[in-house]
Amino acid sequence: xxxxxIGASEGVAVGPAFVPQTGGPEPERHRIxxxxxxxxLQRFRNAVEAVVGRLSETVDGLRRSGNEDEAGIFEFHVEMxxxxxxxxxxxxxxxxxxxxxAAVLAAGEKYAAEFAAMDDEYLSARADxxxxxxGQISAELMGxxxxxxxxxxxxxxxxxxxxxxxDTARIEKGMALAFVTAEGSKTSHVSIxxxxxxxxxxxxxxxxxxxxxxxxxxxxxxxxxxxxxxPDRETVAEFEKMSEAFAEERAALDEYRDVEARTTDGRRIExxxxxxxxxxxxxxxxxxxxxxxxFRTEFLFMERDNLPTEDEQYDAYSAVARAFGDKxxxxxxxxxxxxxxLPGIDQVHEDNPFLGWxxxxxxxxxxxxxxxxxxxxxxxxxxxNLKVMFPMVAxxxxxxxxxxxxQEARAGLEEEGVEVGEVETGVMIETPAAAVCASELAExxxxxxxxxxxxxxxxxxADRGNxxxxxxxxxDHPAVLALIRQTCEAAEKANIPVGVCGEAAGEPExxxxxxxxxxxELSMSAPSIPRAKKVVSEL
Amino acid sequence: MVxxxxxxxxxxxxxxxxxxxxxxxxxxxxxxxxxxxxxxxETLADLISSDEH
Numbered sequence: 001x002x003x004x005x006i007g008a009s010e011g012v013a014v015g016p017a018f019v020p021q022t023g024g025p026e027p028e029r030h031r032i033x034x035x036x037x038x039x040x041l042q043r044f045r046n047a048v049e050a051v052v053g054r055l056s057e058t059v060d061g062l063r064r065s066g067n068e069d070e071a072g073i074f075e076f077h078v079e080m081x082x083x084x085x086x087x088x089x090x091x092x093x094x095x096x097x098x099x100x101x102a103a104v105l106a107a108g109e110k111y112a113a114e115f116a117a118m119d120d121e122y123l124s125a126r127a128d129x130x131x132x133x134x135g136q137i138s139a140e141l142m143g144x145x146x147x148x149x150x151x152x153x154x155x156x157x158x159x160x161x162x163x164x165x166x167d168t169a170r171i172e173k174g175m176a177l178a179f180v181t182a183e184g185s186k187t188s189h190v191s192i193x194x195x196x197x198x199x200x201x202x203x204x205x206x207x208x209x210x211x212x213x214x215x216x217x218x219x220x221x222x223x224x225x226x227x228x229x230x231p232d233r234e235t236v237a238e239f240e241k242m243s244e245a246f247a248e249e250r251a252a253l254d255e256y257r258d259v260e261a262r263t264t265d266g267r268r269i270e271x272x273x274x275x276x277x278x279x280x281x282x283x284x285x286x287x288x289x290x291x292x293x294x295f296r297t298e299f300l301f302m303e304r305d306n307l308p309t310e311d312e313q314y315d316a317y318s319a320v321a322r323a324f325g326d327k328x329x330x331x332x333x334x335x336x337x338x339x340x341x342l343p344g345i346d347q348v349h350e351d352n353p354f355l356g357w358x359x360x361x362x363x364x365x366x367x368x369x370x371x372x373x374x375x376x377x378x379x380x381x382x383x384x385n386l387k388v389m390f391p392m393v394a395x396x397x398x399x400x401x402x403x404x405x406x407q408e409a410r411a412g413l414e415e416e417g418v419e420v421g422e423v424e425t426g427v428m429i430e431t432p433a434a435a436v437c438a439s440e441l442a443e444x445x446x447x448x449x450x451x452x453x454x455x456x457x458x459x460x461x462a463d464r465g466n467x468x469x470x471x472x473x474x475x476d477h478p479a480v481l482a483l484i485r486q487t488c489e490a491a492e493k494a495n496i497p498v499g500v501c502g503e504a505a506g507e508p509e510x511x512x513x514x515x516x517x518x519x520x521e522l523s524m525s526a527p528s529i530p531r532a533k534k535v536v537s538e539l
Numbered sequence: 540m541v542x543x544x545x546x547x548x549x550x551x552x553x554x555x556x557x558x559x560x561x562x563x564x565x566x567x568x569x570x571x572x573x574x575x576x577x578x579x580x581e582t583l584a585d586l587i588s589s590d591e592h
Contacts, residue, residue, distance in 0.1 A: 076554070079554040080554055080555060083553050083554055083555045084550060084552050084553055085549075085550055085553035085555055085556050086553075086555060111555045111559075114559055115558065115559070118559075123558065126558060130555070
């Protein structure tokens with residue numbers, strides 16, 4: 001059987017399946033006797049201490065490997081385990097002759113239910129953290145493992161509905177070959193952990209996972225986002241070969257993570273990451289990103305019933321600005337169109353959303369959407385090196401209008417006495433019109449970034465998502481290359497940098513062509529960075 | 540030290556209780572006693588009302 005999901009961590013693996021036991025621990029005893037109370041309370045305190053000790057070790061380990069976000073989660077777990085209110089709730093229950101293992105679960109459940117009932121999505125999700133911690137204390141009291149990972153006998157592929165941070169952290173080093181989960185996205189804990197552990201992961205395979213739980217062997221392709229249960233001998237051999245090749249390639253590329261990319265004739269090429277959300281920043285730095293060439297801001301606006309506030313946007317932009325410090329981070333203003341609903345914005349149905357009211361066109365028409373975003377970027381800019389970039393520009397008038405709104409946002413903030421930072425403004429070159437008018441745009445812009453995916457689609461009149469048009473979906477087409485050349489020439493004349501932030505930027509066979517046309521920066525999905533740096537260094 | 544919101548009063552040392560109070564834009568009262576109570580309340584109030592968290 002084949003499971004299809006999201007490739008959340010690159011690589012391939014094949015091995016025996018391991019399914020951790022689900023649900024929290026069941027208390028062995030519910031009641032104790034009067035004369036056991038004192039000893040049981042002492043056992044509870046010891047169990048808390050043991051759990052806190054283990055969690056603290058995890059915090060240290062994560063911090064050493066640079067996973068600050070994940071370390072923060074476990075620090076929160078430590079504080080919950082040591083919580084004085086939790087302790088007094090347990091003491092009271094044990095005083096009433098409840099067993100400590102049952103008491104801690106019941107007390108935890110009370111808080112978990114309170115959290116789960118909160119309106120705030122982030123806070124309600126913390127219910128699982130509470131259950132996670134009290135489950136660990138209860139398991140410790142009963143002298144057994146909370147999630148069964150300790151019973152892993154040999155390196156295995158872990159199959160689970162979802163995996164909590166404490167689950168992944170408790171797995172002994174080298175025991176997990178890969179993760180396959182029913183739930184999750186690229187930014188879930190399990191995905192972040194898998195990438196930092198360097199093992200493949202396929203997440204979000206959905207309910208088909210239930211049928212796979214009885215599998216003996218699983219072959220996982222975390223690059224493509226698929227897994228095969230009980231593979232035949234040929235498939236196993238194929239996966240083993242791929243796994244070896246991948247490991248060799250990764251080891252060979254590792255030394256390139258931290259190099260400054262430079263061609264053999266000394267041309268400095270900045271290799272940066274594309275980010276789809278603020279949580280990807282740390283990962284990108286670990287892959288060797290020298291900046292962010294494209295920070296998409298759509299994640300802030302998706303899957304919710306209200307628009308994000310200026311403060312929320314400020315938090316997200318500041319987090320990335322801080323993570324990258326002096327390294328440049330290019331924030332692209334909102335680029336959605338009729339294909340996605342924005343709460344509170346009057347969008348009409350469009351037959352051709354990719355040729356419709358989107359990107360800068362929509363932003364200029366909806367100051368209630370655009371102004372808070374610009375204000376948030378200006379405020380966040382003082383925490384790092386932020387630049388702002390406008391998408392879907394087709395004529396210089398749009399750039400002028402957007403710059404004017406940015407200027408107004410700055411004036412407004414200054415008047416309010418709010419501190420702002422400097423931001424350069426640039427243009428995303430993704431319409432053929434922008435490429436053709438590049439010299440005019442270059443007079444008004446501090447940088448260009450060529451979005452090759454859309455430039456290809458608009459130049460070749462070929463829908464990006466149409467599977468039959470494969471041969472018309474590459475930047476390696478004379479018309480597209482001519483537009484890139486024209487853009488680079490205009491940029492060179494105006495003495496402004498020009499980057500590429502589409503798929504082409506990370507493709508080894510396209511990099512030499514792009515650089516020969518005059519591109520000075522390449523931005524791509526983070527795992528492609530070491531390979532791109534190697535290609536550049538050998539040119 | 541305690542946090543007070545509406546008629547709820549919670550132990551400021553309890554992360555479980557505090558998380559239950561966390562919500563932007565709502566009024567929170569802090570009460571403390573001891574030698575450095577005044578300074579502690581001030582520092583904490585600054586920390587909570589700043590948007591740098």
